[in-house]
Amino acid sequence: MRLKRTHFCGSLTKEDTGKIVVLAGWVRKRRDHGGLIFIDLSDKWGIVQLVFNPQENQESYRQAHSLRDGWVISLRGHVSLRPAESVNPGISTGEIEVLVEEMEILNPCLPLPFPPEDKIEVGEEVRLRYRYLDLRRPVMQRNLSLRYRVTKAIRNFLDGKGFMEIETPFLTRSTPEGARDYLVPSRVNPGQFYALPQSPQLFKQVLMVAGVDRYFQMARCFRDEDLRADRQPEHTQVDIELSFIQEEDIFELIEEMLSLLFQEILGISLPTPFPKLVYQEALRRYGTDKPDLRFGMELIDLSSLISSGNFRVFNDVLAKGGQVKALRVPGGGSFSRKKLDDLKSWVTLYGASGISWILLRGKEIASPLINYFSQDILKEVITQMEAEPGDAIIFVADKSEVVAAALGQLRLHLARELNLIPRDNYQPVWIIDFPLFEFDSQGRLTSLHHPFTSPQEEDLPKLKKAPTKVRARAYDIVLNGEEIGGGSIRIHQRKIQESILKLLGIDEVEARDKFGFLLEALSFGAPPHGGIALGLARLIMILAGEHSIREVIPFPKTQRAICLLTRAPSLVARDQLKELHIQVEAEDAPTI
RNA sequence: GGGGCCGUAGUUCAGUUGGCUAGAAUGCCAGACUGUCGAUCUGGAGGUCGCGGGUUCGAGCCCCGUCGGCCCCGCCA
Secondary structure (H helix, E strand, O other), X not given: OOOOOOOOHHHOOHHHOOXXXXXXXXXXXXXXXXXXEEEEEEEOOEEEEEEEOOOOOHHHHHHHXXXXXXXXXXXXEEEEEOOHHHOOOOOOOXXXXXXXXXXXXXXXXXXXXXXXXXXXXXXXXXXXXXXXXXXXXXXXXXXXXXHHHHHHHHHHHHHHOOOEEOOOOOOEOOOOOOOOOOEEEOOOOOOOXXXXXXXXXXXXXXXXXXXXXXXXXXXXXXXXXXXXXXXXXXXXXXXXXXXXXXXXXXXXXXXXXXXXXXXXXXXXXXXXXXXXXXXXXXXXXXXXXXXXXXXOOOOEEOHHHHOOOOOHHHHHHHHOOOEEEEEEEXXXXXXXXXXXXXXXXXXXXXXXXXXXXXXXEOOEEEOHHHHOOOHHHHHHXXXXXXXXXXXXXXXXXXXXXXXXXXXXXXXXXXXXXXXXXXXXXXXXXXXXXXXXXXXXXXOOEEEOOOOOEOEOHHHOOHHHHOHHHOEEOEEEEEEOOEEEEXXXXXXXXXXXXXXXXXXXXXXXXXXXXXXXXXXXXXXXXXXXXXXXXXXXXXHHHHXXXXXXXXXXXXXXXXXXXXXXXXXXXXXXXXXXXXXOOOOXXXXXXXXX
């Protein structure tokens, strides 16, 4: 590269008119008029038009004929004001152009699979395979830069609050959190494995015992579970832990931090304090523990009202201790029979056997329930639902968990479909008072959060008799229906920790083996402590207005946990396996 | 582990009941053109219809299997 860059493509303005500049970048578009060639040159900062004129410079004009999209060049030229009729108001440098006097071709380029611009019609598979081209697109550059600005702002903020960033190991031991571990074989300890951390949970607690008082980390976490639009096998969490604090301290800290981010990034002020919603109430009103509060459509319990009718489906459900709840769907009165059938089969995904409905078509009421309920009851239903002409009321009757899942999902589904969710609106909410335990599918008691979460003190007496009634000192932060973080006040006393482990069916031997180090640490003057972890990509996804975290992760994996760029995972050489004392079952694993 | 949608030119897609040489747009290549910026005009090249098997006189289309992408259930502090 002979020419030394003096300016960036996107930063030139008419103030630079007359200057001799050296630019470097990618050829974006060639418009060859035979006697005159225009080229858009792009770099990270934007686009500027180059002009090759044979009357100005024969040699570079000749070279310009060979240029194609994606070629890398540098050039020296002088900045010139465009003729008034040729100004392009569509780009920031539209008032000027650069007349090229000398050019160096730095690298040619194959024809591009897709152009590096924002509006492309190309599948994600192709984008991921050529991720370096995808990331050249301005929108992806913005997402990358947004991520950097967010982490920088978080570091500054936490630094100002007396926090210290500390790294914890990637090669660690399997922790008892719920997810499947990624394992790493140990060469020097045959048959033994490290686990990649699902979170630095125990390390950050140990750091509190170590007197660090305020810790944070941009912590990479690994979970070998199936992927979703908001889940990758590895993700970064903003991991935070503090000593000598209560829930309110965490709430205030995170509220201040998120407010700062939204102010700095979007220029939006989030009102603080954020509202708090008790877990049970969230389930009752929204059917989920991560409610989207940007719109209403709450679930209304009509069980007692409806019990006076003689509709067998409802009565059977109620007799078995279930419930009948309903959702008001603004504008749903015009739903067709087919649409309602589709919704009916859609809710079966969530275990419901179907839906029932009342359509308010002007003054008319269309409903299969008409034959089973008196006019008075139907009117009362409409009153309780606060339904208006043109609305639909959709019922689900089942046991409470099914009603919550089905109606909760239906609420989201229909709100999206009917465009009822306001844009540029951000509604954070704390979900609090989670249960400490739940029963898993095999009827065993498990932690809802994790086993180091402190029970609420007033519920301690229920630990033995009614463990699922015990509330945890745990909290989630939910933003626009996305769980962007969660945490808890931890157990800092060995006795309580031991009794929780015992309740979880972990005997003393296993407890000592798996986290004896924690129990021991708790015995050496562990301070009361607690913390939170925020899912960085989810937060940035919301700030960026994207709908998948893959849009804010430079090199994400596909739903089958494959990196299409590098083709990881891959087979490894036999020798590598042998060195690691690993034998692979032959049937599904060819070797190289 | 399961459900749904999808896979045809570099890219995005169309392709009838199974029937001529598989099309369009864009991109690409060549030529023309001195004010374009989605340049324009003329011409051209470009296909393992994801892969394997089956049915059939004949398969892009039907059947079975398989691989891959997306969304979801289960799973997931």
